[in-house]
Amino acid sequence: MAVSKKRIWGWMSFDWASQPFYTLGLTFIFGPYFAVVATEYFMGTGLDEVTADARAQSVWSAGQTVAGLIIAFTAPFLGAFADNSGRRVPWIAFFSVIYVVAATMLWGLTPDASGLFLFLIIFYIGFIAAESALNFINAILPSLGNDQEVGRISGSGAAFGYWGGVTALFVMLLFFVEDAETGVTLIGLPPALGLDPSMMEGTRSVGPFIAVWYVIFIIPFFLYVRDDPNTVAKSTKLSAVAGDLWNTLKAVAKRKSLLNFLLGSMFYRDALNAMYTFGGVYAALVLDWQTIQIGVFGIIAAIAAAVTTWIGGLCDQRFGPKPVIRVAVWVLIAVSVIIVGMSREQLFGVPLAEGSMVPDIIFYVCGMCIGGAGGAIYASSRSMMVRHTHPDRPAEAFGLFALSGKATAFLAPASITVFTLLTGSVQLGFLPVIFLFLLGLLLLRWVNKDGDRAEWSATSQPLSQP
Known part of the structure; x- marks a missing residue:
């Protein structure tokens, strides 16, 4: 059945509306600002x-760890509940309200670090809402197309979102930060307003800006995307939902391709999220970049x-998602x-001249690679x-996908925290990320490039059936 273009564009508008939370909040403006404020706070305690830099990074990573675990263990259940009720849009509206309120409150983090840990919690409440x-x-x-069309739509939606992030970052850097x-x-102008x-x-206005941006640009989604009114609702009793979810989890172990994809993506997405989260922090703490310079870096990365x-x-549509992910x-x-x-002082042990721009140039290139490769992974995954x-259980399936992406969400941040504290080095704290990427690649070897839908769709069995 043909899908309305308005429905597709409405669906993609979520990426445009929500991307600034990640681009401006998590990575390039609020995250580095939090790191600088936290460093000043810890130096004030005598470190x-x-x-103090290492402690600031470990605190930020601890917040991500806790948030990731909450997402991991709520997403599958919420997905199963939504599938049983046949309604997803009300859940999106519910989490949107939390997202907007939390983002607006980020304004309160002042340079004197008053309420530092409170605003860490507020930020990650917003993060949990956005991810949910x-x-x-x-x-x-x-529901937006067949397998080949879905690859293109997913990539186009993610790309549309990144353009939203670029646009929002431009506005913030030119007129506010x-x-x-x-x-x-x-x-060269004082901040607007x-x-x-x-x-x-x-x-600090980045929080209210993110909130207003979302409220404006999420409108097409709620105008053009509706739940299927013909969906037959099942029992939403907790026991029934839990039973369906338990059957699904047991069945996953019998599906080799799905199991290895969930496990593999669990590791490489965890590593990628760590790069997003700590990229701006690394630039602030290791390269001594100011917020504006980090923002320019963010624009380059987001355009890439x-x-x-x-x-x-497009490559996903032609070759399938697996090769795109591996590259x-x-x-x-x-x-x-x-x-x-x-x-700032050396590159793989080779000393650099004082004031050398080599680290800056290299990290700008790295930013392009992180943005480009990360976006491709997100869309193709x-x-x-x-x-x-299974078309009857999509929210539950993507709840499992969220579980696989967050069940070990503590792994990269916690490993970075441990390595950073043990070595006293922000750079060496990134070592675990490499191992997680390699482990994810290894598990992809056993993933069927076409998925396993064909193996069970012919029998019309739901995901929870073997």
């Missing part, structure tokens, strides 16, 4: 700068992500090696999940 809504968005994807030393924005640069109000993700979607993971492994081996998804 030296290097130790995304699971239900992904569950709608299988101030240089900590000069108090002016990228174009009379915001006080001495209190970093331009940078938008272009490469769109190209990846992208290898690119990210190379970037991880560079991150571990580079600092959900395309691959569609190939393992």
Whole structure:
């Protein structure tokens, strides 16, 4: 059955609306700002700068760890409940409200670090809401086309989202985010709306900006995307939902391709999320970049992500998602090696001249690779999940996908925390990321490039049946 273009564009509008939380919040503006404020806070307790940097990174990673675990163990159950009720849009609306409120409250993190840990919690509440809504968005994807079309739609939607992130980042850098030393924005103007640069109000406005952006651009989704009114609802009693979910989990062990994909993606997506989360923090703590410089880096990375993700979607449509994922993971492994081996003073043990721009240039290139490869992985991984998804249980299936992406969400941040504390080095703290990428690649060897849908769809068995 042909799918309305309005429905497809409405579905893709979620990526455009929500991407600034990741681009501006998690990676390039709020995350680095939090790291700088946290470092100043820990130095105020008597720690030296290097130790304070490491402590700031470990606190940020601890927040991601806890949030990831919450997402992991709620997503499958919420997905099963939504499938049984036949309704997903109300859940997206519910989490959207939490997202908007949490993002707005980020304004309150002042440079004196007042309420530092409270705002860490608030940020990750917003993160949990964004990720939870995304699971239900992904569950709608299988209804938008066949396997080949889904690969292109997924890639186009993700690319559209990255363009949203680029646009939002441009606006913030040009008119709001101030240089900590000069108090002016990228174009030499004071922050808009009379915001006080001495209190970093331009940078702090990133939270309300993310909230307003979402409220405006999510409108097409709620206008054009509806739950199927013909869906036959099943029991939503907790016992019935839990029973269906338990049957699904038992059946996964019997499906070799799905099991290895869930496990493999669990490791490589965990590593990728760590790169997103700590990329800006690394730039701030290791390369001493200011927020504006990190923002420019973010624009370059997001543009690369938008272009490469769109190209990846076309490659996915032609060759399938598996080759796209493998190439992208290898690119990210190379970037991880560079991150571990580079600092402001040296590159793989080779000393650099004082004030050398080599680390800056290399990290800009790394940013392009992270953005491009990460976007391709995101789009093609959900395309691959569609190939393992029964049309009657998409939210439950993508709940499992979220579980696989978050069940070990503590692994990369916790490993980074441990390695950073043990070595006292932000760079060496990235070593576990390389191992996670390699483990994910290994498990992909046993994933059927076409998924396992054909093996059981002919019998019309739901996902929870063997």
